Amino acid sequence: MPKPKYHIIICTNTRPPGHPKPSCGAAGSPGLLMTFNMGLMERGYQPGEVLVTGSACLGPCEQGPTVVVYPDATWYSQVKEADVPAILDEHIGKGKPVEKLKPNSVWGG
Amino acid sequence: MPKPKYHIIICTNTRPPGHPKPSCGAAGSPGLLMTFNMGLMERGYQPGEVLVTGSACLGPCEQGPTVVVYPDATWYSQVKEADVPAILDEHIGKGKPVEKLKPNSVWGG
Numbered sequence: 001m002p003k004p005k006y007h008i009i010i011c012t013n014t015r016p017p018g019h020p021k022p023s024c025g026a027a028g029s030p031g032l033l034m035t036f037n038m039g040l041m042e043r044g045y046q047p048g049e050v051l052v053t054g055s056a057c058l059g060p061c062e063q064g065p066t067v068v069v070y071p072d073a074t075w076y077s078q079v080k081e082a083d084v085p086a087i088l089d090e091h092i093g094k095g096k097p098v099e100k101l102k103p104n105s106v107w108g109g
Numbered sequence: 110m111p112k113p114k115y116h117i118i119i120c121t122n123t124r125p126p127g128h129p130k131p132s133c134g135a136a137g138s139p140g141l142l143m144t145f146n147m148g149l150m151e152r153g154y155q156p157g158e159v160l161v162t163g164s165a166c167l168g169p170c171e172q173g174p175t176v177v178v179y180p181d182a183t184w185y186s187q188v189k190e191a192d193v194p195a196i197l198d199e200h201i202g203k204g205k206p207v208e209k210l211k212p213n214s215v216w217g218g
Contacts, residue, residue, distance in 0.1 A: 001216065002216060003182070003184070003213065003216040007177070007179070007182070009118065009162075009164070012165070048168065051167070051168070053118075053164050053165050053166075053167060054164065054165040055118070055162050055163065055164045055165070056121070056162050056163040056164070057162075058160070058162060059157065059160070068116070070116070070179040070180060070182060071179060071180045071181070071182040072180070073112070073116070073179060073180040075112070104112065107110065107111060107112040
């Protein structure tokens, strides 16, 4: 198997009910993970060509769901399922971070 | 907070007892995660300067524990706690993947 071209890391952290801090899991990241995987299949990517992996807490819980695209190290915040096609078509497909989603704004960038 | 210089992804996937497939969690990755975080603290890194995040299954279960260092996209296989100082000193500290750990060999590289 060749090394994946891109690796999409999606925070799937959840917290106990009533926890004061938000979590990406509660904000919809499990659905996002499925939407990314379905979107890759629909676009004809081979399994493993682009990896999608759920992760533990990435840090910016207030701005979740957080999605990071490597090796570009592009951090997307408050990602919605409706944002997935743009990330797959523009970023994964054409190598250009999706500017309208304000990539890396979580770092003040 | 500035963007992390490195992001170390550690598979912490576990499987039910008796499952025929090995898992990085059963192969010691929870201890690895702690060893990486302790090692960063000991070396004086600020919180968030280098992120360490547990992840769901990364794929090469037979060769776990799997650790990936981004943005370099360097995949380390069968990582032991004794390997952590080399990864922190040589790779994270000096930017050179640790050749003796055969980086990316999981991809045949």
